[in-house]
Amino acid sequence: MSVATSGGAPRARLRTSARNQLYGMVTAIVHGPINAEVGLLVNDRIVIDALVTNTSVEALGLHPGGTAVALIKSSFITLLDDVPGLRLSARNLIGGTIVAIIEGPVESEVVVDIGEETELAAVVTTQSLKDMGLAIGRTTLAAFKASHVILATEA
Structure with a gap:
């Protein structure tokens, strides 16, 4: 499998047991009482939706326009x-x-x-x-x- 890209720039892969690593840009964050839905643009046409705790959003420093990687087994x-x-x-x-x-x-x-x-x-x-x-x-x-x-x- 080739190195994942975000905005055309090659990125080093994380070492993890999760086979799928999709780098992208955070497009939106919608907060609920406990969890937040985070949109991650992984290529020109695909946004991955992730559901993470509000605490994780804060700890990771997630914000629209920032970058993150989605890990999916x-x-x-x-x-x-x-x-x-x-x-x-x-x-x-x-x-x-x-x-x-x-x-x-x-x-x-x-x-x-x-x-x-x-x-x-x-x-x-x-x-x-x-x-x-x-x-x-x-x-x-x-x-x-x-x-x-x-x-x-x-x-």
């Missing part, structure tokens, strides 16, 4: 067919093209290109891989909950 991403009228409770629904598959006996890793040299990796059961007909070159939707996104900032 590959097991938190669900792949779906693009069905007209599809409604989900997951806030993040991103379309892309499958560019790589590592098939295992029980689970398989599927890498989805979501544009501008940005990829998402998802782990699905191998049975689901076969049942859905997932293959390199096929389009799919990647879905994940805002509460499954961890935000980090550089010190």
Whole structure:
């Protein structure tokens, strides 16, 4: 997987067990009593929504125009067919093209290109891989909950 970019500038990756690291610019923060919803622009057309505590927003120094990285475990991403009228409770629904598959006996890793040299990796059961007909070159939707996104900032 290539180095993630933000605004065209290459960035070093954090060392973490989270397979997906998406660098971006904070677009908005909406505070609730305990949590805040944070929008993170990760390329020209995709904003990732993250749900974090207000304490975390303050501790990370998050603010509109600032930068952060979204960390998403590959097991938190669900792949779906693009069905007209599809409604989900997951806030993040991103379309892309499958560019790589590592098939295992029980689970398989599927890498989805979501544009501008940005990829998402998802782990699905191998049975689901076969049942859905997932293959390199096929389009799919990647879905994940805002509460499954961890935000980090550089010190």
